[in-house]
Amino acid sequence: MSSNDTIDLRNFINQAKENASKNGEVVGIASRITPISYGKENNEIKAEIPFEVYLNKKFLIGSYIGISLPFSKSLILGRIINVERSDILAISKIPALTPTEDISSLTTPLSLTIELLSEEINGEVVPPSSPIDPQSPIFIPNKDFIIRMLGLPKEGVEIGNIMEGYKELDIRLKLTDEILRHHILIVGTTGAGKTNLLKVIMRNSNIPLIVFDIQGDYVKPAAELGYNIIVPITSDYSKSEINDIIANYLKRSNISNKVDKIVGPMVFLDGEKKFKINLIGFKLVKTYGLIAEVSPFFSSQGAAFFKMLTSNCEGTIDLWEKNCERNLKSLPLHQTTKDNIIRSVVLLRETGVIDTYIKEGKTDLYLDEPQYNDIISGKTIVDLRFVLEKGVSAATMSAFIIAERIFELVDSRYKNEGKETPFLMIFDEAHEYFPQSGRGDEGKEALEKLINRIMRLGRVRGIGTILATHRPTDLNDLILTLANTKIALRADEDALMKIGMDKYTNLLQSSPAGYGIIRTFSLKVHDLEFRSLKFAENSERKDST
Numbered sequence: 001m002s003s004n005d006t007i008d009l010r011n012f013i014n015q016a017k018e019n020a021s022k023n024g025e026v027v028g029i030a031s032r033i034t035p036i037s038y039g040k041e042n043n044e045i046k047a048e049i050p051f052e053v054y055l056n057k058k059f060l061i062g063s064y065i066g067i068s069l070p071f072s073k074s075l076i077l078g079r080i081i082n083v084e085r086s087d088i089l090a091i092s093k094i095p096a097l098t099p100t101e102d103i104s105s106l107t108t109p110l111s112l113t114i115e116l117l118s119e120e121i122n123g124e125v126v127p128p129s130s131p132i133d134p135q136s137p138i139f140i141p142n143k144d145f146i147i148r149m150l151g152l153p154k155e156g157v158e159i160g161n162i163m164e165g166y167k168e169l170d171i172r173l174k175l176t177d178e179i180l181r182h183h184i185l186i187v188g189t190t191g192a193g194k195t196n197l198l199k200v201i202m203r204n205s206n207i208p209l210i211v212f213d214i215q216g217d218y219v220k221p222a223a224e225l226g227y228n229i230i231v232p233i234t235s236d237y238s239k240s241e242i243n244d245i246i247a248n249y250l251k252r253s254n255i256s257n258k259v260d261k262i263v264g265p266m267v268f269l270d271g272e273k274k275f276k277i278n279l280i281g282f283k284l285v286k287t288y289g290l291i292a293e294v295s296p297f298f299s300s301q302g303a304a305f306f307k308m309l310t311s312n313c314e315g316t317i318d319l320w321e322k323n324c325e326r327n328l329k330s331l332p333l334h335q336t337t338k339d340n341i342i343r344s345v346v347l348l349r350e351t352g353v354i355d356t357y358i359k360e361g362k363t364d365l366y367l368d369e370p371q372y373n374d375i376i377s378g379k380t381i382v383d384l385r386f387v388l389e390k391g392v393s394a395a396t397m398s399a400f401i402i403a404e405r406i407f408e409l410v411d412s413r414y415k416n417e418g419k420e421t422p423f424l425m426i427f428d429e430a431h432e433y434f435p436q437s438g439r440g441d442e443g444k445e446a447l448e449k450l451i452n453r454i455m456r457l458g459r460v461r462g463i464g465t466i467l468a469t470h471r472p473t474d475l476n477d478l479i480l481t482l483a484n485t486k487i488a489l490r491a492d493e494d495a496l497m498k499i500g501m502d503k504y505t506n507l508l509q510s511s512p513a514g515y516g517i518i519r520t521f522s523l524k525v526h527d528l529e530f531r532s533l534k535f536a537e538n539s540e541r542k543d544s545t
Contacts, residue, residue, distance in 0.1 A: 012070035013135065019075060020068035020137040023145040027053045030067065030136040031111075038116060043128065044081065047138045049110040057140065059083060062165030062529065065114055066141040072130040075120045077141065077149035077525075082113035112138075117525045118149045125151055125524045143171055151524030157204045159197060160532040163515065173530045179485050179522045180207065180424060180464035183455055187472050187499055188489030193514035194468045197487070198428055199535040201466065202379065209424035210380045210406065212399045214388060214432060218381050219253045221535065226273030227379040230370050232387045232398045233279050234352030241359045242267075246277065252385075264360075265367055281356035281367030282401055284310065284317045291354070293446060294400035296393055297344035300446070301337045306344065316355035320345050351394035353387050370402075372409050376423055396433050400450060407453055410461045420462035425454065430467035431474040448478050455482045472498040485520040489513075501527075 020026050030036060031046035038045055047067075049059060059080060067076040088105035116128040125148065141149070146162070146169070156174030163169065175184070188194045195217050202211055202218065203225060211218050222229055237245055246259060246267050257271035265279040282291070288310040292303035305328075313324040321342075328338055348354055357364045382402060384395040403425060410421040427433050434451060455465055467483065469475055472495050480499065488501045490511050496502040504517050514532040 013137075015073065016068040016070040017137045019073070020066060020139040023068075023075060024066050024139040024141040026137050026139045027057060028109075028112075028138040030132055030134055030138060032134050036132050036134060038128070038132070043116045045078075045114050045116065045132055047112045047114055049112060049138070051107045051109060054110040059110060059112060060165045060167060062163070063167070064141055064146050064164060065112070066139040066145060067114070067116075067132060068137045068139065069130055070133050070136060072121070074130050075145075075149075076128055076130075076132070077117045077119075077146070078114035079117055080112050081115045084111040084113070086111070118151075120149060125149055143169070147171060149524065150528065151522075153522075157201055157206070158533065159200055159204070160514070160516075160530040163529040163531050165529075166512075166515075168531050173518065173528065175201070175485075176522060177207070177422065177464075179520055180466070181422075181459050181462065182484035182521075183459070183464060183482055184466045184485045184487065185430075185472070185475075185479065185483035185499065186466065186468040186487045186489070187470070187491050187495055188468075188516070189470050189491050189495070191513060192470075192489035192491065193516070193532055194470070194489060195428065196514060196535050197489075197516075197532045198426055198466065198468055200533050201424075202426065203535065204533075205379075205424060207422045207424050207464075208376055208378055209426060210375060210382060210402070211426040212382050212384065212403075212428070212433070214384045214395055214429050216253065216383060216385050217428065219383050220255060222379070222381040223253070223255045223257060223269075223271075223275055224273060225379070226275050227381060228276045228278065228374070230278050230280055230375075230380060230382045230402070232353055232382070232384065233281055233356050233358060233367055234387055234390050234394065235356050236352055236389065237386070238357055238364075239359065241361075242279070242365070245279065245358060249277065253383075265358075265365060278370050279358065279367055280370050282354055282398070283366065283368060284320070284354050285314065286369070287354075287401055290401050290404050291348065291397070294404060294450060295344065295348060295397050296447075297340075297347045298446075299337065299340045301333075302340035302344060303446070305331065305333060305337065306341050309341070317345070317349050318355065320349075347393075350390070351387070351397060352390045353394050353398050369405065372405050375402075376406060376409060376421055392432055399427075399433060403454060404450070407458055407461075407463065410458070410463060414461040420460075422462045422464075424464050424466060425458075426466045426468075428468045430469040430479065431471045434467070434476045434479050436474050436476050444476075447476065451476065451478050451482070455479075470495070485518065485522070487516050487518050489516040 017026055028047055028049040031048055034046040036045050061080055063080045065078045065080055086108055088108055118125050119128040153174050153176045156176040158172050158174050160173050161168045162171040162173055186194050199221055257269040260268045260270045267277040269275055289307050292298055292306045298306060309324050309327050315323040357366045387398050388395040413419045413421055486499045488496055488508060490508050493502055493505045496505050517527055517529055519527050
């Protein structure tokens with residue numbers, strides 16, 4: 001090789017070092033000892049860190065690392081997945097006759113195994129593809145380089161900070177409108193931080209939303225933030241005065257706000273933040289069509305004929321047999337279909353959510369549905385605890401009627417005005433609403449039709465859904481298919497396997513609350529470790545990115 005060739009090669013290396021220095025601090029080189037080979041089946045390489053650098057820097061499993069390529073002149077972001085230290089005897093393969101101590105033999109390089117994540121070529125971040133040259137400069141990347149190479153968005157709902165192993169970086173993870181509209185599934189066991197993460201999303205979202213709350217976890221935070229609360233009431237409270245219901249509700253929810261005024265079923269409360277509680281119910285004459293679709297009781301034929309029969313008679317659910325059943329007897333239906341309709345009506349009545357009334361003085365106040373135009377322009381919690389007392393079916397049916405009404409309103413805007421309506425629906429304990437089984441083949445078909453409407457058609461119209469569960473194995477498979485972003489918190493192997501993230505079992509089983517992996521198509525690196533913000537943090541905090 002001529003001296004000119006040597007000078008040219010040195011220029012390549014110097015340029016690579018310069019590129020590395022612009023994006024971080026040079027600390028080592030790609031391995032000279034091990035051949036550098038990677039491809040579809042293997043995306044790992046070796047690098048070596050001088051002993052002096054190793055003493056002064058921390059190289060932890062999970063840490064991000066940069067590689068500057070001399071000949072392609074591109075940059076690669078990687079992540080340390082293995083570290084190795086060897087005594088000089090191990091490197092030279094000289095057997096030790098006696099186990100004597102020799103401190104000088106410890107001054108050996110640190111060997112890193114680096115998983116390759118992304119590559120920047122001509123300003124575009126793509127999957128790694130360029131050959132990595134031996135002696136390519138290795139560098140500790142700065143914050144801007146990490147953000148760029150991960151493809152982290154500048155705008156969106158802040159949910160947490162990017163992690164390097166268990167080291168929390170000063171880099172925020174945000175959910176873009178695109179991620180939200182393509183739906184999110186959050187999986188984690190009890191105490192893993194699901195509810196906290198949903199509260200953070202609820203608080204930080206600039207998009208109007210509704211949270212279906214089956215356990216009352218979001219009621220007090222909603223009151224403190226000034227959101228509206230919708231409370232479906234059952235027939236068990238038909239003899240209760242509205243004042244007594246509200247007093248009991250505030251005590252049960254540990255809310256200290258004082259009642260300002262009561263207008264019909266709407267209660268306005270004063271305090272640090274003003275909010276409204278709206279007691280609601282569902283009238284048969286308005287909702288019989290939806291009820292037939294979203295309740296778990298009817299067969300497909302039973303639902304169709306129930307709608308037809310109910311449209312031709314009047315009255316409340318209590319009077320259905322008196323006003324409608326005579327028409328049923330005249331229809332040429334199989335007896336099993338007739339039995340299904342009659343049995344379903346009885347079960348509907350038992351839910352207590354149809355034609356509900358409470359006392360307003362001496363008057364029976366029949367409860368109606370909320371103003372859905374108000375819901376799609378703000379933040380709302382649907383507290384399902386009262387209807388849950390009548391069973392899960394009562395709670396989920398109430399949620400589905402509200403969800404369908406919202407879809408109908410958004411769909412109408414889309415069809416009549418060509419207008420999308422950004423909106424989020426959040427379901428905690430999602431397996432209760434969208435179970436894998438337990439409703440029979442016809443019930444499962446009706447449920448999946450509902451899922452398709454909300455998630456497939458809703459996405460085009462602006463609706464995104466966020467679903468959280470600790471039992472994804474009990475969740476309808478269609479949810480798993482349609483949720484394009486998955487977040488795994490601490491969970492068991494079966495749960496992680498269900499969402500295709502079982503390779504993180506050991507990492508997540510011992511992880512603290514809020515630590516998780518997000519897998520999404522919208523970022524440059526599909527699997528990212530992060531730690532969620534704490535809901536208790538001041539919401540008016542400085543943006544770290």
